[in-house]
Amino acid sequence: MESIKKRVVHLQENAKAQFEKLKKNDSSFNIGAFSDLNFHDESMEIYYGTISVLENIYGKNSSHIKELLLINNKILSIKYKSIEARDAQLLTSIIGILSNLKYEIENDLLVSIEKSIxxxxxxDFISFSKEQYSSGDLKICSVLICAALEDSLKKIADINGLNVTKKSMAEIINALKSKGIIQKNIASLLEPYTRLRNKVFHADWESFDKSEIGSLIAFTEEFVKDHFK
Known part of the structure; x- marks a missing residue:
């Protein structure tokens, strides 16, 4: 998150500097006679850089990106007196977007968004696994629910700044426990599910029964509710 914040600050500073530069080069930002003007290259770099940051944080189909694209299209549809005037309108919007993004980062609001997503x-994974459980397809159900639990643990680690790449589920649990991110009693409850996960992912279908998977579904559902508020 710190690297994203640095990128946001960099773009924000560039946008403000470019805006001030435009003000010096053009005495008026009034709407005028020209409609076929493009943006300065510097402004376009800031624009696309902002879109890239928004995609990384909110996703490609987020309302934030749609709003910025809408602003850009609206500005392009208006006749401006100069290219500086058109640039200034775009940069003003970008500065506002980046200021809001910086505030969200500094106040940990993005963590809430990430948790919600x-x-x-x-x-959805849990719901689908429950459907398969009800229909009697234990193999698909067990794979889905084990993946959901393991991925939820990885996501919790990632949100809290822990690098768990290539670590086993047991190692991830220990890392979370050692940092106090999950309680010891939760870690203890996760131990048998770790063994169950290994059986499932090794296709050892005869070594567990439906009741164990049912228990795992119930646990995972509550675990996600408690840790992704």
């Missing part, structure tokens, strides 16, 4: 994804 993750919760929705994991909830």
């Amino acid at each position: 993750s919760k929705e994804i994991f909830t």
